[in-house]
Amino acid sequence: MICPKTKNLIGELTDELSSCKPMCRPTLRLLPWGLFSLAYSFAVTLFIGVRDDLSARLAEADFIFEMALALLTSLSASIVSAWISVPDNCGKKANANIPTTLAAILILWYTIKLFTNDYSLHLHIDHCLEGGLLLALMPITALILTLRKGATCSPRLMCAMNILAVGGLSFAIMRLVCSDDTPYHAGVIQIMPFLIAALIMSLASRKIYKW
């Protein structure tokens, strides 16, 4: 049994109805964002300039491993973001374990490197902090604007996946432009902005993805 107020509301909603095209598959909807982010990252990389020893580093297995982990984290997190942007795909929330695990492996990798090698504490923040922010700012804005067209029922998880998607990509690009690969620098300075952004976004997640 529904109350008269609800009946009136149903009448109002019916009057307001206009035809709407069903959204295409979430992953397809995110494709323009992926292309934009890659193009933007490429442009910023050219603007900042690639590192001098890039060709030598690309031949090293640990460098490739780090890059692959960061890019896979970004790819899987962006796919999960797309899935959870519609209400009934919340069943796929468990897939968030994939990017989370990949990101955890990356952090663990740097932690192991930190304790197994004798690195000097070198925390210069002159260009990497601003470079990382420059790389992440546009993609994260574009990602939020794209996903806000959906209707997520998991705003906090959505924000966490957004950060991993953009953070993973930006981190990988930073490895191409910054020649300092020490865990203090790569693991702290280049990851820190995304951790701070994640904290802020998680606090404002319900407002960001309000619908």
Place this chain on the structure above:
Amino acid sequence: MDSSTQSLNNLPEDASSRWTMLATMAQDGQKNAYNMLLNEIGPYIRSTILPTLSNPDWADDITQNVLISVHKSLSTYSASRPFIPWLRAIIKFRRYDYLRKFYSKKELKKTSLDNPDFLNHHVTNPAMTDEYIDIERALDTLPVKQSSVFKKLKIEGRSINEVADEMGMSESAVKVSAHRTIKKLQDILR
């Protein structure tokens, strides 16, 4: 008879397929189908959330929130997926959202057991859970007369006058007894 009316007459009996079809027609802008869909899912939403709420009055508010959300997010529904999981995800989200906002109100945190609405607003439906079991056990440890006054006044919701007449006590004695019971219960349950 136009084609939309014909389609509405040929809807399947099964709720899931029926609502899937109505939602698809609503996405095409067919107001009759949309009105039928909202009128059918309204009672479903209410009956889904009602057993999970301590106050039945909230059910109508949440139902309205869910209907508005369905309206806003209609474009996110795809006919290739079943309708009911989509709807239930919205119901769960809006129910949680409503309760989170309600319980985060600061004035509610100041409520004590003296407030007659306390039990209505702070525990889930007793028919569905064993939320009262600790209170009932604590009441059993009190003298019969004292627990009887408390039950009549605070659980059955009778007035002080009624309880005083029934128990053969003065009104002030009933108030004092209830107050002492609350204090004892607080000590036991702490």
